[in-house]
Amino acid sequence: MNDRMIKEHVETLLKKDRRLDGRKLTEYRKPISVESGFIETAEGSARVIIGDTEVLVGVKMGVETPYPDTPNKGNLMVNAELTPLSSPEFESGPPGIQSIELARVIDRAIRESKFIDSEKLCIEEGEKVWSVMVDISPVNDAGNLFDAGALGAIAALKSARFPGYDGERVDYKKHTDKKLPLRKTPISVTVHKIGDKLIVDPISDEEKSSDARLTVVHREDGKMCALQKGGTMPLSSDDIAKMIDLGIEKGKELAKALE
Amino acid sequence: MGKLIVKEKEVVVPGEDLAEGMDYLPGDGCYRDKEKVRAGRLGLVKIGGRLIKLLPLSGKYLPKKNDIIIGKVIEIAMMGWRIDTNSAYSAMLPLRDATSEYIARGANLSQYYSIGDYVVAKVTNVTSQNLVDLTMKGPGLFKLKPGRIIKVQPSKVPRIIGKSGSMVGMIKDATNSKIMVGQNGIAWIDASPEMELVVVDAIRMIEKYSHIDGLTDKVKEFLDKAVKKDGK
């Protein structure tokens, strides 16, 4: 629920370049922790903690028929479930629009950056390909699920190992050493505009006060690969340029957490 | 003879045996199970003679008559304002108790209190179904100016306020700020940008260390250090 008094106060502080928790405007919460291989039942997994925000990401793999338009490429599916575990504001039931947007933006970060070399996931053209299913499950939503979720998805993919496969059936009890075929790493940074100030890594009260946001996905070689503008206020070209610069700059910091 | 099993200020969990024998009596948060007095919730043991009670360490606010709370206007109705009380129950602020001014029929009610305003109000009545009525008539009841809103653990509010306001008074003086703490666990802070976080941290510290001895000194020490640092 939008809270007018909290929004006014967030803006008042930002005018003086201050934030609710004393951080600088372009400072992430500390420490940013990424723990890979956290879940033994998944082929790949990660737990990401940024401040009080905690997200679990699991990668499951299976063998499926490819999509007709990409007969020689593996399938990718990204899903997010904002269940009532992680916030009093989430309700049970089918994924709401918030879950869908979160999953779609992270999906694009992975897909458009060509992070997964999906042709190498082809087993038999037009018949059998590996399918990679990424699930994002927040444990505590204290803000910035976009960046935490994307970071977790990337770390989980990096940690993934193929299960056993004999040409007929997938053997999940068998863990091979074979890693996913991955290329250059994408990084997602979401920049928020509140009043006329730009901030990164909002806590929940800041997120609720946000006028507009821009999720900036770029790859370690510097190429931009995905953008998503959110929020109801418009952005000027100047805003966009600044937000992209900030996204790229902060991305370098986030990438360090993956090492 | 009865036997006491726990000590004063011990943290106990539901079902824990507190005392044996009929000499001890179960107070708030405790119950008798045959010869034993047992814990009926998680809490802090408080022994007063033969009476054992438990002070809550967690839990949602439950509106009680005469409590001073900080609520948020969430709806403007025909007969008054609906106020969120940070509990399972919202409250009604009826027209007649909203202000000492006369409110004419059909007046635009949002000129008094509009959606999203925070108010300091007093609980006048709570029914068996927990329908809650509030009043704004009386000293110290008013609409809050813009400021920082934080949530605190309702059971810790008496500690945050301190004996006749001593604890919160100490924070106000040290940081030169205004602070209101509602019984319902909503606190409002009006401080300089430099001091605001010092106030928040001091309150968080009281919440965390509420049941240790020498809390006042600990908070004072923290304030002295923090104010000196930020004062530069």
Next chain:
Amino acid sequence: MTKLLKRMVNKMVYKRKDRKENETRPIEAKVGVIKNADGSAMFKIGKTTALAAVYGPRDLYPRFLSDPTKGILRVSYVMMPFAGAGDRVRPGPNRRSREIALVTEQALMPVIDLSEFPNSVVDVVIELPQTDAGTRCAGICAAAMALADAGIKMKDLISSVAVGCLNGTPVVDLSKEEEDLEGENADVPMAVISGSGEVTLLQLDGEVEKEHLLRAIEMGKEACKKIYDIQKNALKKKYGVEK
């Protein structure tokens, strides 16, 4: 192994290699793991990990669900999509998870007092990031701690474990391999009010002699006493003062 050999092996009395028959897998418990929640806990037994968050008492919509005499307890139970040993689990509730939510609610209800909170709801959200066996029991243990952490009035904690009988051998806390053994086996999830020893959850899947079953239940009660101590210590640890 040939089928015949398998059958012969199954006829033999089951003997555990890695732990005693009355011993559980290693247990970890932690309270206060989800800051947004009014109460929360993690309970891990073997690889099975349950997270529980409690929100409330809070306003209940739709109104027709509410009880004007007391608050209601509403439990949800889901496996995270990557938590299963095999294929990805389709997210969201299904028939299995809804039944587990129901028996979990009934396992917890006998100790919960929500008479101060008419028309409200206490939501207990249980999610499992990783499962092996004994998921509903781990969920109940986590939920009981989370409810206590949330300051809900409750006359006792609930402790829960699955017991079973494997070819005539009563055992505590079946592993996934044990659940999947062929032969005359039974899996019996149970929950106990720690103080009184009364049973609040009891289910049985499989085949078992009555005497063996009753013996297994007694072993389960003993195991629950140890689980209760772990739950109690985890709660005290959260509220203990760090010096």
